[in-house]
Amino acid sequence: MTDDFSPLFPFLEMVGGYAAARVLTTAGKIGLFTPPYKSISPEAFSTRHHVSERGIRLLINALVALGIFEKEDHAYIIKEEIRRLFERFPELRWDLIHHDHLYNVWERLEEGIRTGHSPNPPEEDLARYPESLEIFLRAMRAHTRFLAPEVMSLLKWEGIYHLLDIGGGGAGFALSLVQRFEALTVTLLDLPDATNLTKKIIADETGAKRIILVPRNAYTDPLPEGPFDRILISHLIHIYPAEDNQRLVEEAAYRLKPAGNLLLLDYFLDEEETGPREAVLFRLLMMIGTPRGDCFSLSAARKWLEHAGLTLEETFPLSRGNTLISARKP
Numbered sequence: 001m002t003d004d005f006s007p008l009f010p011f012l013e014m015v016g017g018y019a020a021a022r023v024l025t026t027a028g029k030i031g032l033f034t035p036p037y038k039s040i041s042p043e044a045f046s047t048r049h050h051v052s053e054r055g056i057r058l059l060i061n062a063l064v065a066l067g068i069f070e071k072e073d074h075a076y077i078i079k080e081e082i083r084r085l086f087e088r089f090p091e092l093r094w095d096l097i098h099h100d101h102l103y104n105v106w107e108r109l110e111e112g113i114r115t116g117h118s119p120n121p122p123e124e125d126l127a128r129y130p131e132s133l134e135i136f137l138r139a140m141r142a143h144t145r146f147l148a149p150e151v152m153s154l155l156k157w158e159g160i161y162h163l164l165d166i167g168g169g170g171a172g173f174a175l176s177l178v179q180r181f182e183a184l185t186v187t188l189l190d191l192p193d194a195t196n197l198t199k200k201i202i203a204d205e206t207g208a209k210r211i212i213l214v215p216r217n218a219y220t221d222p223l224p225e226g227p228f229d230r231i232l233i234s235h236l237i238h239i240y241p242a243e244d245n246q247r248l249v250e251e252a253a254y255r256l257k258p259a260g261n262l263l264l265l266d267y268f269l270d271e272e273e274t275g276p277r278e279a280v281l282f283r284l285l286m287m288i289g290t291p292r293g294d295c296f297s298l299s300a301a302r303k304w305l306e307h308a309g310l311t312l313e314e315t316f317p318l319s320r321g322n323t324l325i326s327a328r329k330p
Helices: 008-015 017-030 042-049 053-065 080-088 092-106 109-115 123-127 129-154 172-180 192-201 242-254 277-289 298-307
Strands: 069-072 075-078 162-166 185-190 211-215 228-234 256-266 311-317 323-328
Touching (some): 017 092, 042 053, 053 075, 075 080, 080 092, 109 277, 129 192, 172 185, 172 211, 192 211, 228 242, 242 256, 242 298, 298 323
Parallel strands (some): 162 228, 185 211, 228 256
Antiparallel strands (some): 069 075, 256 323, 311 323
């Protein structure tokens, strides 16, 4: 019998996947994805950005091999479909920089597996907090801007005039919503540092005047009175343990109008806790990157909603392992 080596190359590709990812994140950090998107000469780029000409040439050649750039004579041009992505979602560059920072967190995976909890972050991570917070918020804005069209298309928005966005720093969802629905006002609640930066980030954006920023901790401070037509809790509950999330869901339910609905958007796990793939990997990141964070099963989230007196409406699988749960107040 001949040995079957067909799984070998896909397996090795996963093992070496960090190399391609590192090329992309480094290209984002040094400005190869920053407009204007003109033909790039390694000589000119190295002079303008004070980096090695040889290094830039090797990096862009790697981007050509990955299908991101094209080479024409001695110049390089970003592929049209990639250029359109960055023009439509300029926040994507910040997402690349955020992922570059996450390498430092993933390096602590073995220690986290051995101990079962988050290792203490290095001192240099704490020292970079103001810079890393802004990168994080801009990256989260990118994530939510990618998901917003999908979420908006799945729900009815008639009669939704006031929405509470809990933990919505960066205002990706808030901006997408107020720019799409002119009668909508969004109250965005997040920690003081996050809301201060969000104010700066959205200052010149269309519709920003209909976003009310509330600097508050949703887990320790009262939520705004409302009542609200709809409340969104997006990519927040994975930072906190189950009992804290149960309390937050209960208070959010109390702030809803009758017949108002609560949306939970996060990386929810299936009942075997082995999928979706993105959620399972993200759960590891929460174990090593947060003091008490976790990803939760859909059934756990449904119990929170039922305990808060809400009626489950529908569950929507979204792109990249995300899931949206909608529940209504009687």
